[in-house]
Amino acid sequence: MPHILLFTITIAAISTVVIAPAALALAAWSWRAGTKGLVVDAIAALPLVLPPTAVGFVMLEILSRRSPVGALLQRIGVEILFTPKAVVLACGVMSFPLMFTAFRVAIETSDRRYFDVARTLGASPVRAFLRVTLPLAWRGLLSGLLLAFCRALGEFGATILIAGNIPGRTQTLALAIYDRVQNGSDGEAAVLVLYVVLIAWVFVAISSVLIAQQRRRFAA
Amino acid sequence: MIEIDVRLPLAPFTLQVRSSLSANVTALVGRSGSGKTSLIESIAGLRRAQGRVAIDDVTLLDSDRGIDLPPERRSIGYVPQDAALFPHLRVAENIRFGGSDRERFDALVEALELAPLLDRVPASLSGGERQRVALARALMTQPRLLLLDEPLASIDQPLRERILLYLRRVRDLGIPMIYVTHQPFEALALSSWCVVLRDGRVAAEGASRVVLANPEVAGNIENVFEVSQPVHDPARGITRVTTSDGLALVLPYDQVAEARFPLVVRISADDIVVFGERPVLISSRNVFEGTVTSLTSNDGIVDLTISTPAPLSVRITRAAAEDLAIANGSRVWLALRSRAFRIVG
Numbered sequence: 001m002p003h004i005l006l007f008t009i010t011i012a013a014i015s016t017v018v019i020a021p022a023a024l025a026l027a028a029w030s031w032r033a034g035t036k037g038l039v040v041d042a043i044a045a046l047p048l049v050l051p052p053t054a055v056g057f058v059m060l061e062i063l064s065r066r067s068p069v070g071a072l073l074q075r076i077g078v079e080i081l082f083t084p085k086a087v088v089l090a091c092g093v094m095s096f097p098l099m100f101t102a103f104r105v106a107i108e109t110s111d112r113r114y115f116d117v118a119r120t121l122g123a124s125p126v127r128a129f130l131r132v133t134l135p136l137a138w139r140g141l142l143s144g145l146l147l148a149f150c151r152a153l154g155e156f157g158a159t160i161l162i163a164g165n166i167p168g169r170t171q172t173l174a175l176a177i178y179d180r181v182q183n184g185s186d187g188e189a190a191v192l193v194l195y196v197v198l199i200a201w202v203f204v205a206i207s208s209v210l211i212a213q214q215r216r217r218f219a220a
Numbered sequence: 221m222i223e224i225d226v227r228l229p230l231a232p233f234t235l236q237v238r239s240s241l242s243a244n245v246t247a248l249v250g251r252s253g254s255g256k257t258s259l260i261e262s263i264a265g266l267r268r269a270q271g272r273v274a275i276d277d278v279t280l281l282d283s284d285r286g287i288d289l290p291p292e293r294r295s296i297g298y299v300p301q302d303a304a305l306f307p308h309l310r311v312a313e314n315i316r317f318g319g320s321d322r323e324r325f326d327a328l329v330e331a332l333e334l335a336p337l338l339d340r341v342p343a344s345l346s347g348g349e350r351q352r353v354a355l356a357r358a359l360m361t362q363p364r365l366l367l368l369d370e371p372l373a374s375i376d377q378p379l380r381e382r383i384l385l386y387l388r389r390v391r392d393l394g395i396p397m398i399y400v401t402h403q404p405f406e407a408l409a410l411s412s413w414c415v416v417l418r419d420g421r422v423a424a425e426g427a428s429r430v431v432l433a434n435p436e437v438a439g440n441i442e443n444v445f446e447v448s449q450p451v452h453d454p455a456r457g458i459t460r461v462t463t464s465d466g467l468a469l470v471l472p473y474d475q476v477a478e479a480r481f482p483l484v485v486r487i488s489a490d491d492i493v494v495f496g497e498r499p500v501l502i503s504s505r506n507v508f509e510g511t512v513t514s515l516t517s518n519d520g521i522v523d524l525t526i527s528t529p530a531p532l533s534v535r536i537t538r539a540a541a542e543d544l545a546i547a548n549g550s551r552v553w554l555a556l557r558s559r560a561f562r563i564v565g
Contacts, residue, residue, distance in 0.1 A: 119265075119266075121357065
């Protein structure tokens with residue numbers, strides 16, 4: 001059981017770290033693009049509103065050996081489906097919209113004048129963003145990371161489709177709970193549920209505190 | 221020379237300004253919502269205006285030729301109304317954001333008296349301190365033009381005095397400035413040229429003393445003087461000063477005892493008494509002989525410009541003007557009460 005716990009936290013952490021730069025870059029681009037960014041916003045939010053199994057099915061089709069992408073990956077010797085990499089991929093794709101949206105809001109609510117003034121002081125848009133906008137939005141960004149991490153912890157639908165439910169290899173807490181319930185081991189399932197509730201609660205609490213602080217700061 | 225010819229659609233009107241500015245300090249005057257801030261943001265490159273902006277030989281914006289330099293390549297220092305210091309950086313880091321030249325940093329810290337503030341965070345600074353830090357930060361970039369958006373707005377009297385003192389120091393560095401204000405007397409305190417905006421268009425433009433003597437532009441007409449060389453006489457309650465035009469004035473000692481000179485003071489055109497002959501035994505400490513050089517009459521109000529030799533604006537009733545038989549070229553005496561002077565800063 002400790003193995004499942006450690007594996008799930010590790011997978012969630014890796015997927016969060018992997019998608020963070022992309023989510024940040026896209027949120028920054030969308031912020032600068034104004035109304036043009038709305039299309040990107042809508043596409044990025046898509047996994048949030050689709051059933052996870054539908055997203056998993058699309059990924060399965062893309063990565064299967066029949067598809068050009070899957071065939072290419074096989075040629076270069078990269079195996080993804082039904083490996084821990086698939087778990088990371090499923091978690092990353094499903095938690096991306098939450099992280100992107102949180103980043104977008106955090107950047108949007110940071111005062112744009114600071115960014116503008118930084119540019120009059122000779123800073124390029126990238127430097128002004130990194131040195132001024134980003135540090136001012138850090139609480140919102142951190143809460144985005146935590147939200148995405150928590151979403152990854154509980155990811156189920158897409159994961160089971162592209163990574164399967166292989167104990168000791170791709171089985172996460174969410175899959176293990178499903179497994180124990182199927183086997184009638186309700187006691188073990190309850191312990192796992194307790195674990196996942198505790199972990200998620202700690203991170204959601206941290207996230208809520210940070211968001212509240214950010215809100216107070218801007219209200220002031 | 222700053223050449224401006226910009227068009228920018230705003231919600232209530234289209235900002236459309238064409239002007240050539242060669243003065244060291246130009247005041248951009250207008251009521252709230254007249255387009256002042258939008259104009260300077262267009263010059264700074266923060267708003268995407270159409271038209272042309274050039275400083276000396278450098279073109280910053282030329283829509284016809286497809287030139288639109290981004291703000292970071294315009295070398296224009298911009299100090300917004302609330303200073304917009306970066307809240308997460310200490311004062312020294314804020315200033316260094318504009319450049320890393322050590323000598324320039326030291327010189328600005330000394331000139332603007334910032335040494336005690338360097339380790340502080342912006343949230344702990346007063347309004348005047350923030351303005352000084354923002355000024356230093358903008359000057360670190362060695363700008364070819366400095367844009368100041370209402371630097372004295374929401375700053376109380378003692379601090380205004382200090383900020384004006386520092387702004388005069390900056391003016392003396394020779395960096396051209398465009399100074400936004402909705403207070404005509406503030407414009408007179410610093411600028412030699414004035415552009416008046418109304419609904420996004422230039423309503424008047426010219427030498428500040430001339431433009432701001434127009435009651436339609438200025439509302440209340442104010443006489444503004446930069447005074448220096450104070451000689452205090454606390455026992456008699458007066459301080460003798462000299463204006464930049466060479467006029468000797470007497471001010472109340474208690475109001476200027478703690479002031480830093482040069483100081484800008486103002487007196488309303490309504491507060492000056494006109495005599496047809498030299499007054500004797502009068503309480504006013506400032507009595508000048510002068511000649512009426514211009515006279516406009518409107519709705520029972522007569523506005524006079526009187527050369528003393530420094531030009532003074534005076535507003536009297538038509539009845540008074542008729543009783544004194546005032547006309548262009550008339551010789552008159554003016555009495556300015558010391559206590560009618562207000563300190564601008």
